Amino acid sequence: MIYLTRKAEFAASHYYHNPEFTPEENQRIFGKCNNPNGHGHNYTLEVTVKGEVDPRSGFVVDLKQLKEVLNREVLDAMDHRFLNKEVPEFFTRIPTTENLAISIWQRLAPKLKTAQLHRVRVYETSDLFVDFYGEA
Amino acid sequence: MKAHLTRRYMFSASHRLHNDAMSEAENKATYGKCNNPYGHGHNYALEITVSGPVDESSGMVCNLTDLDAFVEREILERFHLQNLNTVPELDQTVPTTENLSASIYDILQRGFTPAHLEKVRIQETMMNSFEYAGTNEIRK
Numbered sequence: 128m129i130y131l132t133r134k135a136e137f138a139a140s141h142y143y144h145n146p147e148f149t150p151e152e153n154q155r156i157f158g159k160c161n162n163p164n165g166h167g168h169n170y171t172l173e174v175t176v177k178g179e180v181d182p183r184s185g186f187v188v189d190l191k192q193l194k195e196v197l198n199r200e201v202l203d204a205m206d207h208r209f210l211n212k213e214v215p216e217f218f219t220r221i222p223t224t225e226n227l228a229i230s231i232w233q234r235l236a237p238k239l240k241t242a243q244l245h246r247v248r249v250y251e252t253s254d255l256f257v258d259f260y261g262e263a
Numbered sequence: 264m265k266a267h268l269t270r271r272y273m274f275s276a277s278h279r280l281h282n283d284a285m286s287e288a289e290n291k292a293t294y295g296k297c298n299n300p301y302g303h304g305h306n307y308a309l310e311i312t313v314s315g316p317v318d319e320s321s322g323m324v325c326n327l328t329d330l331d332a333f334v335e336r337e338i339l340e341r342f343h344l345q346n347l348n349t350v351p352e353l354d355q356t357v358p359t360t361e362n363l364s365a366s367i368y369d370i371l372q373r374g375f376t377p378a379h380l381e382k383v384r385i386q387e388t389m390m391n392s393f394e395y396a397g398t399n400e401i402r403k
C-alpha cells in the first residue's frame with residue numbers, strides 16, 4: 128500500500144453560532160469566534176489517498192485527476208467564501224475545523240476513482256489542525 | 264463522527280543529559296555535548312492530539328479553551344523556562360525528550376477528561392521529534 132498526500136490552500140471566513148443556544152451560551156462556548164461578522168483564516172488542506180501502484184502507470188492515483196477533483200469539489204466551493212453563508216452544509220453545521228475536515232471528506236470520497244481516501248487534514252493555523260479518517 | 268484534533272504549544276527549557284549510575288567516560292560517550300555540566304536549552308514544540316466524536320451542538324471534539332487552560336496550568340507552568348533536571352516529574356530520570364514526552368503524556372492522561380488523548384509529539388529541534396502514545400499504536 129502506498130500513501131500519497133496532496134496539499135492545497137484556501138482562504139475563507141466563518142463564525143461559530145448555534146441558534147439553539149442562548150446568546151450567553153454562544154458567547155461562553157464560542158467566545159470571539161461568535162462574532163456574526165465573521166473572521167478569516169488561511170487554511171491548509173492535506174488530502175492523503177492510499178492504494179496499490181498501478182503497474183502500467185506507476186501511479187497510485189493520477190495527480191492531475193486528484194488535483195481537478197480537489198479544485199472542483201473543495202476549492203471552488205470554499206476558497207474566498209464566507210463559509211456560513213456560501214457553503215450549503217454550513218447553513219446548518221457550525222464551520223469548525225472538525226466539521227470542515229468532515230465536509231471535505233464527504234465531498235471528496237465519492238469522487239475518487241482509483242485511490243481510496245485515507246485522511247483529510249485541515250490546518251486552521253500552524254498551531255491547530257484536525258484529522259478525519261472517515262470514522263463514524 | 265470521530266475526529267482527531269492537534270494543538271501545538273511552544274515552550275523553552277534547559278537540560279543536561281547525565282546518569283549518575285554511569286562513569287564519567289560512559290556519560291561522555293553516551294550523551295556527548297548534551298553531557299556538558301551546565302546544561303543547554305531548546306525551544307520545544309509540543310503537539311497534543313486528542314480525539315472523540317464531534318459534538319453536534321458545538322461542532323467540536325473538545326473546546327480549545329479547556330485544552331489550552333489545562334496545558335497552560337499543568338504543563339507550561341511546570342516546564343516552560345525551567346531547568347528540566349530540577350522539575351519533580353523528571354529529576355529522577357535523565358530528562359531526554361523521550362522521558363519528557365512520556366511525562367507530558369502521563370499528565371494529560373491523568374488529568375485531561377474532555378476528550379480522549381491520542382498522542383504527544385515533541386519536536387526538540389528542527390532535526391528531531393518524538394512521539395508517544397502510551398501502549399497504543401501511533402496512527403498515521
Ligand SMILES: [Zn+2]
Binds near residue numbers: 141160166167168
Ligand atoms: Zn476561526
